[in-house]
Amino acid sequence: MFDTKLSSAVTEIIERVRVEGEKALKEFSRRFDGYDGPIKVQEEELENSSVVSDEDREIIERIIERVKDYHVRQLPRDELYVKNGSVYGLVYRPLRRIGIYVPGGKPLPSSLIMTAIPARIAGVEEIVVVSPPRDGKLNPHLLYVARRLGISEIYKIGGAHAVAAMAFGVGMKPVEKIFGPGNKYVNEAKRQVFGVVGIDSLAGPSEVCVVADDSADERYVIADLLSQKEHDVDAKAWLLTTSVHLAERCKVPGISVKLMKTLEECIDEVNSIAPEHLEIITKDPLSLLERVRNAGAVYIGPYTPVAAADYFLGVNHVLPTGGAAVYSSVLTVFDFMKRMTVASVSREEFMGNRYLGVRMAQIEGMEAHRRSLEVRE
Incomplete structure (x- = not known):
């Protein structure tokens, strides 16, 4: 439901x-x-990120390499083809300057990794990071990740005012697109500045749905469902199962359990929910994948928990929430790029097909369009 008081305050x-x-x-x-x-x-604050231990640096380095390895494969190539002496195609260009919002409640260096790396792979030149300080400081792990990824423009601000600063260039140059999750004020601010700048999405509370049969280990299922509840008191967790035993064992506060007759019915329910994360832990999970239409990400098998994807698998953990998986997708390199159509038409091709445009212009009553076509000799 639209919150008019919140909207007015953010405005x-x-x-x-x-x-x-x-x-x-x-x-x-x-x-x-x-x-x-x-x-x-x-700069001296960035240098203070040296307090991060060698062990943690090694962990961060390994994660960065895994995320890079996954995302570099997404980098598109310009596509041009020749037909009847004319050239057509699609070319890709990176955004020049983006902003990344990192929440302050639980500063998440992993979220910066997941956003900044595909941006760098896409070719984004300038990355701005904003995050609200705690006791006047930012988390040293966050600063270390930023420094490691070549980000030096970091601001100790949060909330709706940080979003406005990035959009309108207050205290910094304006960005072209804003990424990153935040609280309801940040979300509303992103919604309101959309059009001035681009935004990635309007992120809501975390969600996880597990589809499981009697082959699933109840310990794994419960742990995976509760792991996402850790993000937010409003986080949602669903278990859809054909196992009476599992349904009984997983009746834990905060987990919604639904007993279904078949696994196909479970997947149909998944498509209605459109969860952020979907785990399939069944005897033959791959057989269900084709039926899945609406989920931010699908994790298959007992050793692919959401927590692994959040941190070290390399796949991106920035996903649509609140049912948005019906129409939107996981963050990829493409989100940091623009696509442009390209065409260069020969005289022969133009003259041979001009009549198509002339008649359509007449149908639409666009006389200037018609003249633009007919003036050419």
């Missing part, structure tokens, strides 16, 4: 930042973040 914040600039930005930073210092992270 006021955005408008004040747009009109008053850094004065409003600093005021909101004091009010919401309890921070009154320099907004931009200084």
